Each structure stands twice: as structure tokens, then as C-alpha cells.
Amino acid sequence: MLQIGKVRCDELLKACGSPLYVYDETQIEKKVEDYQTYFKSENFDTEIVYASKAFTCVALLEKLNAYGCSIDVVSGGELSIAKKANFPSENIYFHGNNKLNDEIIMALEYGVKTIIMDNMYEVDQVIHLAEKLKKEVHVLIRVNPKVEAHTHEFIMTATSDSKFGISIDQKDDIKEMIAKVNDSEYVVFDGFHSHIGSQIFEEHAFVAAIDKMIAFIKEMGEPTSVLNIGGGFGVRYTDEDTPIPTKDLCIKLIEAINQSLHTHDVQLDKVCMEPGRSIVGEAGYTLYEVGFTKKTQNKEFIFIDGGMADNIRPALYDAKYACDIANKMDQAKDYTYEVAGKCCESGDIIIHDAKLPKVETNDILVVYTTGAYGYSMASNYNCLNKPAVVFVKDGKARQVVRRETYEDQLALNEEKELQL
Structure with a gap:
């Protein structure tokens, strides 16, 4: 199991939910x-x-x-x-x-x-x-x-x-x-x-x-x-x-x-x-839980519970990232996957041709070097909630930005007559 700042990734997700931004x-x-x-x-x-x-x-x-x-x-x-x-x-x-x-x-x-x-x-x-x-x-x-x-x-x-x-x-x-x-x-x-x-x-x-x-x-x-x-x-x-x-x-x-x-x-x-x-770039990691998988004619997809709403850079700049399965760090990377987000866009691909171990539902995907322009460019596309942010150090963790809720988004839906 991958540790960030001497804290296990599965413990972080258990405490704060997924997706999650983590800073060392x-x-x-x-x-x-x-x-x-x-x-x-x-x-x-x-x-x-x-x-x-x-x-x-x-x-x-x-x-x-x-x-x-x-x-x-x-x-x-x-x-x-x-x-x-x-x-x-x-x-x-x-x-x-x-x-x-x-x-x-x-x-x-x-x-x-x-x-x-x-x-x-x-x-x-x-x-x-x-x-x-x-x-x-x-x-x-x-x-x-x-x-x-x-x-x-x-x-x-x-x-x-x-x-x-x-x-x-x-x-x-x-x-x-x-x-x-x-x-x-x-x-x-x-x-x-x-x-x-x-x-x-x-x-x-x-x-x-x-x-x-x-x-x-x-x-x-x-x-x-x-x-x-x-x-x-x-x-x-x-x-x-x-x-x-x-x-x-x-x-x-x-x-x-x-x-x-x-x-x-x-x-x-x-x-x-x-x-x-x-x-902050290399100090930041994003953790996701893997949901469904899918094989097409030429590719095998793994779907994560985030995507371009929490990391727009691959879609915007064709930015490239590295990743691992955080709970299988000791296994050989014998498979090739498209890491796809859950947003309703064909371009919501976080990583192409990722070399990983055999991926299964509920595995934890970690994407490296997301500390810059991940959270700051995050959106509510598809009305997704923005993830929480956690700081970790020497085996201790603290949440510094809470996860957004549906109620946070709904609070902006206020109607009033305008005096023109």
C-alpha cells in the first residue's frame, strides 16, 4: 500500500472520501x-x-x-x-x-x-x-x-x-x-x-x-x-x-x-x-477509486470516480501524468489501460496507455504531480462536487479544505426579482 507522508492511501480515502487531493x-x-x-x-x-x-x-x-x-x-x-x-x-x-x-x-x-x-x-x-x-x-x-x-x-x-x-x-x-x-x-x-x-x-x-x-x-x-x-x-x-x-x-x-x-x-x-x-506540483497527489472497467475493440478502460472536473489539464493541454495502483505497489505492471474519468465527454481521459497491474473494482488509483493546477482549475462540470484537500506529514493528516457537497452547489440556486 502506497504511503504519502507516512500515511496509507486507503486510510486517507476512508477518512475523507474519494476523489481526494493529498499534499506532502x-x-x-x-x-x-x-x-x-x-x-x-x-x-x-x-x-x-x-x-x-x-x-x-x-x-x-x-x-x-x-x-x-x-x-x-x-x-x-x-x-x-x-x-x-x-x-x-x-x-x-x-x-x-x-x-x-x-x-x-x-x-x-x-x-x-x-x-x-x-x-x-x-x-x-x-x-x-x-x-x-x-x-x-x-x-x-x-x-x-x-x-x-x-x-x-x-x-x-x-x-x-x-x-x-x-x-x-x-x-x-x-x-x-x-x-x-x-x-x-x-x-x-x-x-x-x-x-x-x-x-x-x-x-x-x-x-x-x-x-x-x-x-x-x-x-x-x-x-x-x-x-x-x-x-x-x-x-x-x-x-x-x-x-x-x-x-x-x-x-x-x-x-x-x-x-x-x-x-x-x-x-x-x-x-x-x-x-x-x-x-507544490510534485508534492501533490490525487487519489481515486476505480469503478467499472470496459474492453473495446482496441482498448481496455478503467473508470475512476473523478476526471476532468478535478484535473482539466489532460483535456486542455494534452498534459501527461504518471499513475499507480496504490494498493498494488508490489505487483508487476503487465497491463495497459486508458484511465477515463466519469464526466460526459469523450475527451475525459486522464492518462493514455497507463502501464498497471491487473485493475479491479475498488482499487485505488494514484496520479502523481497533481499539486499544481488541479484543485485551482477544478470545476463543477456535470455538477460534480470538488474534492477535499488533505495535508500529510510524518504519519499525521489534516483536512485543510473540506469536500464540497450538493447543498453547497444548491445554495447558489436562488431566485429573486430584479429591479431594473
């Missing part, structure tokens, strides 16, 4: 410690900013705060979880390409220190609202460095026509954005942000983006104290993936930053990075 706290802590230890320089301060869109809940944010991390949020909903966790507002960065007025106001009133500006219209709006509320806020301008990384087209963020940020070629527009900020009473310009994509394995893509951004800072000639180099560091989903070890990656990035600062004669007070998936 020790793995999360080790990743955070590696980033905090190795992303360091004698020439500038550094800051680890967790990209909470990968996965967020109160318990995780409390842990990250205890480790001295900052976080970024991209919506009022993510900010509301940060507030519930009493996450320090001065350690929150607010992202997004189309922040709503209510979200900007929420960030300002909570005292969020830094907003990442995406476009000229947002500059005007943040200045207007900050002055109206008399709230000071610092800003970074998101610049698209136009460094294309080898990853899925849906998660590239630095192509010429990306929806994120302002092109590095639009220097006059960027200067105008900075001038508007500098003329304002409550908004303070700190520097720039860039991000080239997600699930990237080639270090040279990050190095190229860093050098391009520091050369850009030199060319702009604007007083700049902060550079945020983004995230996007890859994780291992299957044996085909070869992520760079966190220690090696951090050391190489620091070397690249120092070299580029020297080459272009630029000084910075602080450099930030934004790991998300790489902190």
Missing part, C-alpha cells in the same frame, strides 16, 4: 527551503514570491508566511484567501491583465504593497483609484521580453502577440507609463516584471530573458530598484520530463543576474522570482 507537507517545505537558501546574492536582496494561482488555501499560505515567502495573487478571490490567512499585505503582489475596479480597490484597501501594471489603461486606473482612496501603492511594469520558451503554446507568455504585459519594443509607451506614475502622489514606480511561460526545462531561456531585461533597464535610463524575473520552472510529470534541480537552477540564475548586471553596468536593490508549480 515535507516536500513543499523542502522546495521552499531550497529556494530561500540558494536564490541569494551578496549584490542585491532577493525575494521568493509564490505564484498562488498554482494552488492556494489558507493552510498553505500560513505555511509560506511562516517561511518568509511573499505571494502573488491574480484576482479578488485569491486576495480574499490571503486575507483569511492574515497574510501580510506588504508581502503581496497583485497581477492580472484586466484587474476589475473592485479588485484594485480591494487591493488598495487591504494595503497590498505592489501592483504589477499590465497596460497603459491600468496605469491610469490605478493612479485614479489610489488618489481617490488616498492609498499609497508601489508598482512594477510587466514587460514582455519576447523570449520564446519551448513549452505548450497555451502557457507561453512572452510571444510577440501575448496578452500579457507591454512589448519590450514599446519603449516610448513604457516611458510614458513611468512618467504618469512619477507624477502621481500615491503611486510609486519600483521597476519591472517579466515572465516567459510555464513548465520550462531549458535554463538558457531564463538566462536570455534576464540579460534582455537588464539591458533594457540600462537602455531605459529610469531609476529602477526591483526586477522580478517571474517563474515557470518545470516539474516532473513523467519520465520524459527532466526538470533542473532547484539548487542548480537558483545558482545558475544568480550567476546570470550578477554577470548581466556587471556587463550592462546596472545596479538593483532587489530581484524577485515567482515559483508556483515547482513548489
Whole structure:
């Protein structure tokens, strides 16, 4: 029987039901410690900013705060979880390409220190609202460095026509954005942000983006104290993936930053990075119970009690995962199966051609590396309830997000007359 954090998978399902998201706290802590230890320089301060869109809940944010991390949020909903966790507002960065007025106001009133500006219209709006509320806020301008990384087209963020940020070629527009900020009473310009994509394995893509951004800072000639180099560091989903070890990656990035600062004669007070998936991805597991099986002309299916509602990535990105039968870890994998979900879609296949032992009803399927973009992208498709989330460590388990119920979903079905 597979154990996660020294806790048996069957005991977890007995206590919390299936499907179930499980996080190994020790793995999360080790990743955070590696980033905090190795992303360091004698020439500038550094800051680890967790990209909470990968996965967020109160318990995780409390842990990250205890480790001295900052976080970024991209919506009022993510900010509301940060507030519930009493996450320090001065350690929150607010992202997004189309922040709503209510979200900007929420960030300002909570005292969020830094907003990442995406476009000229947002500059005007943040200045207007900050002055109206008399709230000071610092800003970074998101610049698209136009460094294309080898990853899925849906998660590239630095192509010429990306929806994120302002092109590095639009220097006059960027200067105008900075001038508007500098003329304002409550908004303070700190520097720039860039991000080239997600699930990237080639270090040279990050190095190229860093050098391009520091050369850009030199060319702009604007007083700049902060550079945020983004995230996007890859994780291992299957044996085909070869992520760079966190220690090696951090050391190489620091070397690249120092070299580029020297080459272009630029000084910075602080450099930030934004790991998300790489902190929680491999620490997360999803457990399912196997229901029926079915043979067709060319395939044999095993049906699980979850699917694309709790993991949309295979259908959305053609993402690949590895799996095992948690209660048959000592048996040979002599059979090939299609692992299919219960949603009413032909595309609800979690894993193609999975090599497993002989699978039977009530077996426990474990899918690895589901800690990022599993729960955070979960839906109620087919009115399925979202699974619970459990943290495990050293033989102990705690539920940190309860399982959704039908009553939770029905509570939104309220009818009222509208006064138009």
C-alpha cells in the first residue's frame, strides 16, 4: 500500500472520501527551503514570491508566511484567501491583465504593497483609484521580453502577440507609463516584471530573458530598484520530463543576474522570482477509486470516480501524468489501460496507455504531480462536487479544505426579482 507522508492511501480515502487531493507537507517545505537558501546574492536582496494561482488555501499560505515567502495573487478571490490567512499585505503582489475596479480597490484597501501594471489603461486606473482612496501603492511594469520558451503554446507568455504585459519594443509607451506614475502622489514606480511561460526545462531561456531585461533597464535610463524575473520552472510529470534541480537552477540564475548586471553596468536593490508549480506540483497527489472497467475493440478502460472536473489539464493541454495502483505497489505492471474519468465527454481521459497491474473494482488509483493546477482549475462540470484537500506529514493528516457537497452547489440556486 502506497504511503504519502507516512500515511496509507486507503486510510486517507476512508477518512475523507474519494476523489481526494493529498499534499506532502515535507516536500513543499523542502522546495521552499531550497529556494530561500540558494536564490541569494551578496549584490542585491532577493525575494521568493509564490505564484498562488498554482494552488492556494489558507493552510498553505500560513505555511509560506511562516517561511518568509511573499505571494502573488491574480484576482479578488485569491486576495480574499490571503486575507483569511492574515497574510501580510506588504508581502503581496497583485497581477492580472484586466484587474476589475473592485479588485484594485480591494487591493488598495487591504494595503497590498505592489501592483504589477499590465497596460497603459491600468496605469491610469490605478493612479485614479489610489488618489481617490488616498492609498499609497508601489508598482512594477510587466514587460514582455519576447523570449520564446519551448513549452505548450497555451502557457507561453512572452510571444510577440501575448496578452500579457507591454512589448519590450514599446519603449516610448513604457516611458510614458513611468512618467504618469512619477507624477502621481500615491503611486510609486519600483521597476519591472517579466515572465516567459510555464513548465520550462531549458535554463538558457531564463538566462536570455534576464540579460534582455537588464539591458533594457540600462537602455531605459529610469531609476529602477526591483526586477522580478517571474517563474515557470518545470516539474516532473513523467519520465520524459527532466526538470533542473532547484539548487542548480537558483545558482545558475544568480550567476546570470550578477554577470548581466556587471556587463550592462546596472545596479538593483532587489530581484524577485515567482515559483508556483515547482513548489507544490510534485508534492501533490490525487487519489481515486476505480469503478467499472470496459474492453473495446482496441482498448481496455478503467473508470475512476473523478476526471476532468478535478484535473482539466489532460483535456486542455494534452498534459501527461504518471499513475499507480496504490494498493498494488508490489505487483508487476503487465497491463495497459486508458484511465477515463466519469464526466460526459469523450475527451475525459486522464492518462493514455497507463502501464498497471491487473485493475479491479475498488482499487485505488494514484496520479502523481497533481499539486499544481488541479484543485485551482477544478470545476463543477456535470455538477460534480470538488474534492477535499488533505495535508500529510510524518504519519499525521489534516483536512485543510473540506469536500464540497450538493447543498453547497444548491445554495447558489436562488431566485429573486430584479429591479431594473
